[in-house]
Amino acid sequence: MSEWKVLLTDGLEENGQAILRQFATVDNHSGISAEELLEVVGNYDAMIVRGRTKVTPAVFEAGKNLKVVGRAGVGVDNIDLNAAKAKGVTVVNSPTATTIAVAELTMGLMLAVLREIPRADAGMKAGKWLKKEMEGGELWRKTLGIIGFGRIGSAVAQRASAFEMNVIAYDPLRTREEIEQRCGCSSTLDDLLEQSDIISIHTPLNDTTRNLINEDAFAKMKDGVYLICAARGGVVNEEALLAALESGKVAGAGLDVFAVEPPGVTPLVSHPRVVCTPHIGAQTVEAQVRAAEDIATEVLAALKGEPLRWKVA
CATH class of the missing domain: 3.40.50.720 (NAD(P)-binding Rossmann-like Domain)
Structure with missing residues (x-):
């Protein structure tokens, strides 16, 4: 020994x-x-x-x-x-x-946000039948922009293809050929922000990615875009996201990570169009x-x- x-x-x-x-x-x-x-x-x-x-x-x-x-x-x-x-x-x-676990949670957050599953469940538990109020969106034929196309990003792309989504991806560390082999279409960051109906982030947190999704980035996005982040807190500027939710620029967000964890009951966490989970991406x-x-x-x-x-x- x-x-x-x-x-x-x-x-x-x-x-x-x-x-x-x-x-x-x-x-x-x-x-x-x-x-x-x-x-x-x-x-x-x-x-x-x-x-x-x-x-x-x-x-x-x-x-x-x-x-x-x-x-x-x-x-x-x-x-x-x-x-x-x-x-x-x-x-x-x-x-x-943890690739599979995080990729599956990402898809779950997309569905939860677009179909307002938590709100529907809370209504049922409160004895409310909110059927007429619940008119969500489909993933089918939506353009999914994936920022960061490594193991997890490409695993999300594979699963998104089963929903017949159009996948575009930005990753400065991957060649166009690599991205295409992984079920994506290579894009610049600006084009991805402008074209995506849903944006999912899968980058590490470093000096390059900190506050990558900021006020300027939100300004380039479509009105009514959805944002998903199960990567690292700090990549998305939370103040800018809250402002985008309030203005309607962002229709909804699914967040598993936060700049400060646990974040407490912040305006972002308690926002009615945000689905939050406590950094459980790898927790299977x-x-x-x-x-x-x-x-x-x-x-x-x-x-x-x-x-x-x-x-x-």
Whole structure:
């Protein structure tokens, strides 16, 4: 048995823990505070986090034995990659595990917003028969603009094609040929904003994408457009979105992510034409089992010095 020690800060499915325990001691400190993390991280060779734990420069400084940080999921905006590089710590994630879950939630948000499913359900539970008031829209033959056409964006495109939607996509990291192979038609960002009936966002949060969907972007969109975001909070400027909803420029929005999480009962969250979920894109049983296996094997590979599939830094 190796003397490697692995710290779990946000929990991990048992199948992943079992893989780790074959080669390392695993300590599950789910929910650990930032202060407690700084006190104990120096004892570990590896740490596996989800989105809650912030792996700051101070954490890397305190982690004197830290060799690898694993993110059970896709986004690594909660991990300071520059600090990781400065300390020689490898960062890996599990980007494929949650693709299906997020893509399916995206389609669910589209249907919920266009058909006002939450409002209809709330009415029924309140003893109201709102049939005459409920006249929604169809996905059929709508133009879906997908911003960010990686694994999740292209998975959404595949599912949208089953609804006979017209899919256009913008992704500066993909060639026209790649986008066309993934069930999309390549577009510039401006053309996508102008032509789409529904816009779905699937980009990471970074300096390039922060506030990408802002007041100027909304001004270019069709009147009555629908906006879906199950990517990262901060890509959509929430003040600009609220103003667009109030003006009628945006007919409805489906949001799984927010700039501040949890956001509380804000005017955007409580808006009658917004369907909100609490960042549950990856929260399926199947996705969590896949993510646990993927990140456990990747972290062990990093500790062993073996080739990595998903090295971020």
